[in-house]
Amino acid sequence: MHELADAYRRGDVTPTAAAEAYLARIEKLDGRVGAYLTVTREQALAAAKAAEGRYRSKAPRGPLDGVPIALKDLLCTRGVRTTCASKILENFVPPYDATVVERLAAAGAVMLGKTNLDEFAMGSSTEHSAFQPTRNPWDLARVPGGSSGGSAAAVAADLAAGALGSDTGGSIRQPAAFCGVVGFKPTYGRVSRYGLVAFASSLDQIGPLAKDVRDAALLLGAIAGPDPHDSTSVNEPVADYAAALDGGVGGLRIGVPREYFTEGVDPDVQRSVRQAIAVLCELGATTQEISLPTTDYGIAVYYLIAPAEASSNLARYDGVKYGLRAAGAKDLIDMYGRTRAVGFGAEVKRRIMLGAYALSAGYYDAYYGRAQKVRTLVRRDFEAAFAQVDLIVAPTAPNVAFKHGEKEDPLAMYLNDVFTVPANLAGIPAVSVRCGFSAGGLPIGLQLIGKPLDEPTVLRAAYAYEQATRWLERRPNLG
Amino acid sequence: MSTAMKTDYEIVIGLEVHAQLLTLSKMFCGCPTTFGAEPNTQTCPICQGMPGVLPVINHRAVEFGVRAALVFNCRINPACRFARKHYYYPDMPKNFQISQYEEPLAEDGWLEIDRPDGSWRRIGIQRLHLEEDVGKLVHEGPLATAQASLVDFNRSGVPLMETVSRPDIRWRRIGIQRLHLEEDVGKLVHEGPLATAQASLVDFNRSGVPLMETVSRPDIRAPEEAAAYLRAFRAVLVYLGVCDGNMEEGSLRCDANISLRRRGATELGTKVEIKNMNSFRNVQRALEFEAERQSRALEAGERIVQETRLWDADRGLTRAMRSKEYAHDYRYFAEPDLVPLRLDRTWVEEIRRNLPELPRARRQRFVTQYGLPAYDADLLTQSRALAEYFEAAVREFPNAKVVSNWIMSELLRQLAADDERAIAASPISPARLAGLLRLIDDATISGKIAKAVFEKMFRSGEDAQTIVRREGLVQVADTAALEKMIDEVLAANPKPIEDYRQGKTAAAKALVGLVMKASGGKANPALVNQLLQEKLSRMRG
Structure with missing residues (x-):
């Protein structure tokens, strides 16, 4: 991405040529990868042309001007259908742009299209899309992770220079790990959620998926910052993330949580992450073992809070105002029932039911109420840890990309989020960067978790690690 | 009211009042709140509950709530929260309403009401909270016409939402079934199956308009006291400029809880909720009817069922709603899209200083x-x-x-x-x-x-x-002109003069009236009287 912008400035390539090259590549390869649900060719070429004019008159808008990017199809785009990979919104065309979409457009970025996801971002494999599965560019028989699997696969297969995803329990970081790209989940409130179709409001955050750490920093810089449309957005100025990359990790205290290196973790993953920690030490960081005792409860808490909020957020899809309406209903209640029965997939229904149950009278205290209390404990765990260290390192996921259909048991799928969910519960920033390959040649993700609003330190450490290693040289072979 | 009821039972009433706040924009978005605009012209993605939208609190509405809370002597919570209240209904775009539940804006206040005998009573106010209004459902034409469209409905199933007639009027069309029971159940019950009505439309103009809900304590002891409470309540809100108080347009809505208990009893009886009362008079009538109904039931040894009943003003009675219409588990939880609302002490004090x-x-x-x-x-x-x-x-x-x-x-x-x-x-x-x-x-x-x-x-x-x-309406006080007028009247009316002569002094009054009439009301009546008396006494002498 940043290389592309440099090339535009030098005049080696034009934004139009780049956009055309990406569109051609999508046409050639996406039939096999399945990253995109909608390709916005016309809009992309028009935006590229406008960017080209700005470069010609030596007035580009910044490092993203003319850069072709992809957006998870959970971000509202004015006039461009936004499906959330659900039948219920198959033909929904938003009348407004999400704040992040506005900000990227203002920065001159060129939208190539909307990428696939697990329906309403509920899943860890992008198999739960109502329209198509997305395949992992490193091994098409495997999943790209999820729910931002389309965005991760698009970046990994070079079907976009960068992308945006959303992360509720790991939905940026886990697919980034599975596809070997950089995926950044910012502090809760750092990026406006206005226009992000809500899954779990208190956990959702939008963030970048990128080829390298610098690109992630540039994308994050463009979308971060307070927004009057989002009351939960943090009213603090945004640091210059790209400028914060240099400086290394000398003197940085890194915590290694013992709960993240257990038997359930794939040996290849364990080995790669341990080696990565060694690299950080060689670069001048100090490490110490820490404990995050509530790690084991993360999944349980998450799978109460997220479905509870989802059951509420998804109540609006009822066939009355927009989206799908099932035919043949004999009365209103029947219309609601049929629309939602046909419109939602099995995983979404499962979570709506879980959530409605957790919130219902008589069960609230035992489930949702209790989960909120434990969530506070999870947050305190991190606060205690960050009193001793500046950064926490861990695997992003306990395993590498699995095969399509391999995890049909929902619980097995949920457990894939065990290392990513805590950062969402605590609302703190975390990134996944490539730190090696499994014996089978699949990428492995290293997760760096930071203090609230300390995106600069997370990015700086990730960048130092990336610069010191040569993992990025390997690329997936799609012919 | 039956005598049995007056002597044996005490009436216990509590009122829930919803007041639409007179803010220029809605509770959680910038749309205008003007009443009577074309359907769905005062909407945006937020108040239509589009995917991805987020609410932002209208601070003017909070200020209005604080004003009312101060006047009602409530304790204002330094921090309050909004909560989601869930139920499915087509007038509610998100299928949840952003309201307040566990942490309302204010609690524990009172309102004083005057009684006809000059004494006054203090009615407790349990809580005051803010929420958003819902949209409005409207029949497509009169029900009779809708019946004619029966075939269309059966053939096409629930009609699809669509844009009708002019592009600026965007009615949302939805299937009608039980939707109108609240307003029209009487008619529908008698007109046969509900499938006769063909479609309903939703207007989201009202959706998201700020509402203030105030719940009184069960301190009210008579239907007329309920009306007095409501009148006093309305007067306060109108004075504060926070609500226009118009019950017919729905700016002020009242639901009542009423129960009966034996005089002297300390425990509350089983309460019944009454809805659909759109005037002070109807509130009083509905409560009178319900008190009577309950006392008769109790006298007959029946048990009062806890339920919601609708007031039917035309027939002058309350009627039970079907349990399906109100049996909700609202699944309240704190609205995650809004942070807790903290009220600055000095701001509250400033509002207090500026109360009228x-x-x-x-x-x-x-x-x-x-x-x-x-x-x-x-x-x-x-x-x-x-x-x-x-x-x-x-x-x-x-x-x-x-x-x-x-x-x-x-x-x-x-x-x-x-x-x-x-x-x-x-x-x-x-x-x-x-x-x-x-x-x-x-x-x-x-x-x-x-x-x-x-x-x-x-x-x-x-x-x-x-x-x-x-128009030359200046009073005639010119003696000469008046005397001329009097002479003409006397000449034309010999009968009253004769009466007067025979001692009927009242006849003079009639003559004054005739002179006034002749002057087109412009004559100075005192002067006419004086001049006429003089002339008559001269005639008699």
């Missing part, structure tokens, strides 16, 4: 300062605008009782209402009313002429002086 004089205080002042009867003071203080109109007029014409009489008998007869809007729109300003009254006072015109002038002022917007001068 309230109706009760003003009413008392009107009695002491102006010497008005309690009845006048009560009527004139029903709205702030009216009270201010009165005071402005008295400043120019310092005979308070005369001003009060003219406002009560003439002005209010001409105006559509006594609210802010109607008073502000009055073609007769306080100064002009005073001008008219001065003309009576200095005998330029008679009281009778003045009433006609008032009507002309109201219609034309001119001042009294202009009308009186142009």
Whole structure:
């Protein structure tokens, strides 16, 4: 991405040529990868042309001007259908742009299209899309992770220079790990959620998926910052993330949580992450073992809070105002029932039911109420840890990309989020960067978790690690 | 009311009042709140519950809530939260309403009401909270017409949402089934299956308008007290400028809980909730009916069922709603899209300092300062605008009782209402009313002429002086002219003169009337009387 912008400035390539090259590549390869649900060719070429004019008159808008990017199809785009990979919104065309979409457009970025996801971002494999599965560019028989699997696969297969995803329990970081790209989940409130179709409001955050750490920093810089449309957005100025990359990790205290290196973790993953920690030490960081005792409860808490909020957020899809309406209903209640029965997939229904149950009278205290209390404990765990260290390192996921259909048991799928969910519960920033390959040649993700609003330190450490290693040289072979 | 009930049972009533706040924009988005705009023209993605939208609190609505809470002597919570209340209904775009649940804006206050005997009672207020209003469901045409479309409905199933007629009128069309039971159940029950109505439309203009809900304690002991509470409540809100108080347009809505218990009992009886009462009178009538119904049931040894009943004003009775219509588990939880609302102490104190004089205080002042009867003071203080109109007029014409009489008998007869809007729109300003009254006072015109002038002022917007001068309405006080008029009347009416001569002094009164009539009401009545008496006594002598 940043290389592309440099090339535009030098005049080696034009934004139009780049956009055309990406569109051609999508046409050639996406039939096999399945990253995109909608390709916005016309809009992309028009935006590229406008960017080209700005470069010609030596007035580009910044490092993203003319850069072709992809957006998870959970971000509202004015006039461009936004499906959330659900039948219920198959033909929904938003009348407004999400704040992040506005900000990227203002920065001159060129939208190539909307990428696939697990329906309403509920899943860890992008198999739960109502329209198509997305395949992992490193091994098409495997999943790209999820729910931002389309965005991760698009970046990994070079079907976009960068992308945006959303992360509720790991939905940026886990697919980034599975596809070997950089995926950044910012502090809760750092990026406006206005226009992000809500899954779990208190956990959702939008963030970048990128080829390298610098690109992630540039994308994050463009979308971060307070927004009057989002009351939960943090009213603090945004640091210059790209400028914060240099400086290394000398003197940085890194915590290694013992709960993240257990038997359930794939040996290849364990080995790669341990080696990565060694690299950080060689670069001048100090490490110490820490404990995050509530790690084991993360999944349980998450799978109460997220479905509870989802059951509420998804109540609006009822066939009355927009989206799908099932035919043949004999009365209103029947219309609601049929629309939602046909419109939602099995995983979404499962979570709506879980959530409605957790919130219902008589069960609230035992489930949702209790989960909120434990969530506070999870947050305190991190606060205690960050009193001793500046950064926490861990695997992003306990395993590498699995095969399509391999995890049909929902619980097995949920457990894939065990290392990513805590950062969402605590609302703190975390990134996944490539730190090696499994014996089978699949990428492995290293997760760096930071203090609230300390995106600069997370990015700086990730960048130092990336610069010191040569993992990025390997690329997936799609012919 | 039956005698059994009066003696044996005590009525216990609590009221829940929803007031639409007079903010310029909605509770959680920037859409305007104007009443009566074309359907769905005052909407945006937020109040239509589009995917991805987020609410932002309207701080003006919070300020209005604080004003009311202060006047109701509530404890204002330094931090409050919004919560989602879930239920499925087509007028609610998100299928949850953003309301307040565990941490409302304010709690534990009271409102004092006056009773007819001059005493007063304090009614406790349990809580006051803010929420958003829902959209509005409307029939597609009258039900009779809809029945004619029965075939269409059956063939096409639930009609698809669509845009009808003009592009600026975007009615949402949805299937009708149980939707209208609240308003129309009586009719529907008698007209057969609900499938006869073909479609319903939703107007989201009202969706998201700020509402303030106030829940009283069960301190009310009689239906007329409930009406008094509501009247006092409305007067306060109108005075504060936070609500226009219009019950028919739905700006003020009231639900009631009522139960009966044996006199002397300390435990509350089983309560029944009553909905669908759209005027003070209906609130009182519904509660009277329900008290009677419950007392009869209890007398007959029946058990009162806890339920929601609808008031049917046409038939004058309450009717049970089907349990499906209200049996909800609202699944409340804290609204995750909004952070807790913290109220700055100094801001609250600033609001307190700027509170206006309230109706009760003003009413008392009107009695002491102006010497008005309690009845006048009560009527004139029903709205702030009216009270201010009165005071402005008295400043120019310092005979308070005369001003009060003219406002009560003439002005209010001409105006559509006594609210802010109607008073502000009055073609007769306080100064002009005073001008008219001065003309009576200095005998330029008679009281009778003045009433006609008032009507002309109201219609034309001119001042009294202009009308009186142009139409030659100045009172005739010229003795020569009057004597000529009297002579003519006497010449034309020998009968009353004969009566008078025979000692019937009342005949003189009739003659005065005839002279007044001949003058077109312009003669000075006192002068006519004096001159006539002189002439008659001369005739007799």
